[in-house]
Structures are given as structure tokens and as C-alpha cells.
Amino acid sequence: MNSNAVWQSQSREAPRISLQFVRRQAERLNADIRREARFGYFGTAFAALLGLFVVFAPGPAWSSVQAPAAIVVVIQLTALLSLLACGYIAFRTRLRGKLQLATEHEQVLQSLHAYRTALERRRDHYATAWRWSLWPAIPAVVVILGGTLLFDERPHKWLRLSLATLVCAMAFLFAAWFSLRKSAGFQKELDALKTLDDEAP
């Protein structure tokens, strides 16, 4: 008996997959990606509008805020710096997305090797992402904390300052933890892959 003949004589069990079905499935995948992107853009646009309002709101809008003029300036400066930080992070993220698209063709050609490279790229991205995405936010944090320390003369200043510091520290720690956890996840997958290619070139 011939092994190849036995293998190739298997009866087909799956229904025929039509071109329309394939297109619909691919489109559904694209729709998911587009939905995620739209959500991200909407969030960024909302934050930008809010930031722009804080920075450029005319005097009357600020007159209802019970805070010294110096604090208003501190808040405006913080909003401006946060906007710049968001812009920078959005730019880096978009650049990364483009790089991933560019390597899709390469992935097809190099099969598992490319999959490993893609995993390594993602692992390295997340291993460093917490650094490059956090430092743009530092000026805004320094301004808001320093400004509050120097110019805020309302009661419970130290309580507010402590809370703000705690929130900032927690946000930084969470971002770093999340990023490093993702990186460790990719490393785990790479370790599993290592067992595949004892004889790979």
C-alpha cells in the first residue's frame, strides 16, 4: 500500500468555500481593525478638543473656576504639554502600524522565520514602549505638580498634591506593568517557538 495514495484518497468533508465567503470573512477582519482604529481616533480627537478648550478658552470660561490665575496658567500649560505628548505617541503608534503592514509581504515569503521575527519585533516594542510613551508625559506631570506646589494657595493643598502624585505614579506604574507584561507574553511564545526549530537553518 502506498502512503501517498492513502493520504490523497481522503474524502472531502468540508463544504466548498466560495470567493464571496472569503471576501466577507476578510472584510469582517478589516472591519474589526477599522473599528479599533476609529475608537482610538475618536478618543484622541476628544482629548485634543478638550485640551484645546482648556488652553485657548477665553477669560469668561475661566472666571467660574475658583483658582488663582497662576494655577489657571499651570493647567493650560499642562494641557498643552499633554496634547504634545499625545501627538507624539499617536505618531509613534501610527509609524509602528505602517511598519507592520510593510512586513506582511515578507511574512508570507518566509513563513515561520518571519513569524518569529514579528514576535521579536513586538516583544521589543513592548519592552521599550513604557519608556518612550512615558517620557513625553513627564513635562506635563512636572508642570502640574510643580505649579500646584508653587502657586496653589487653597486649603488642603498637600492632600491634593499627594493625591495627584499618587495618581500619576499609579498611571506610570500601570503603563509600565502592562507594557512589560505584553513583552513577557511574546517572549513566552518565542520560547515555545524555540522548541520547533532544533534543525531549522
Place this chain on the structure above:
Amino acid sequence: MIALPSNADLATAAAEAAETARDERYLEAAGLYGAALERLARAYEADPSRRQDLLQEVHVAIWRSLLTFDGRCSLRTWVYRVAHYTATKHMLANRRVRLHEMHTLDDLPDIEDDRGASGSAVEVDSLRRLLALIERLKPLDRQVILMYLEDFSAEAIGEVVGLSPRNIATKIHRVKKLLATMFHERNGQ
């Protein structure tokens, strides 16, 4: 006066032509290799419902990839690369799969032969044992044995897998030996 098409019109026409070419290539690939892809899915996924998902994933991946197909390799090589890549990714994403429990062709424990059985029962049993053998192999060796079973030449297997012809020859030698034990074939058949 004849209006010349704008750059945007030309770009749209080019995109539409590329889409049509992709659809044509996909239909050709599905027609030629549809059955082989189904067998490939069977070798990578034992669970029938997940197998159907995998097969759909493979078809979608092939259709998507064909937009960048430039003819530098044959359509068959391209289709198998994408299919194996997608199936391996599917396998790695499956938490039930334990890679460290899989074997290479060289460290695979001895397999039983089919002496004693006869007729169509042999065929069914042989297929079942063949699938069991394939399921125990690591993805790289799984690709080699699957393509060998689909009558790929050593060069063609090397082209898909990305191993040197020497490595492939060694692996094929081992595959033939394993299958000969299982099917009582003569080496080289």
C-alpha cells in the same frame, strides 16, 4: 476634445485590476489545491469544528496574500507557504497544544506496522495512524511529511519550508523509512 483620465481614475482602475487578478488567482488556487488544503487542515487540527475554522482562516490568508503575489515562485509554493504559516500560527495559538511533547523526525519513537490487517480496514486504520504520526511531529517536520505525502519533490519542499536541499534530503530519507515501516513500502517508492 477627449478628456484624459485623472491620476485618481488611473489609480482606481489599477486597484480594480489588481483585485480582479487576485480573485482569479484565488479561484485557480482553490480549484487546484482545495482538497490538499483540506487535508492539510486535518493534519494540523484534530477537532472538526476548529478544523473548519482553520480551513477558513487558510483560505482568507491565501486570498489576502495573493494581492502581493508577484510570480517569483510558483502559485503552488506560495499557497503552501501561506497555508503552513497560517496553520502553524493556529496551532501555536491553541493552548491545548504542548510543543515540548512533540517530536522531530529523528527522535520520534518507533511506530507499529500494519501487518495482519487487510482490505479497506487497513486503509482506514493506516490513515488514522498516519494522522496520529503527523500530530506528534513538530511543525517543521510536519510540513515536510505533508508535502512529501502530496508528492512534492525535495526541491519544492525546500522552497516552501526554507531548508537547504541537504537538510530536506535527510528528512525525506527519515520520512520514507517511517512510512515504509508503517505501510511496508520499499524505500524509494
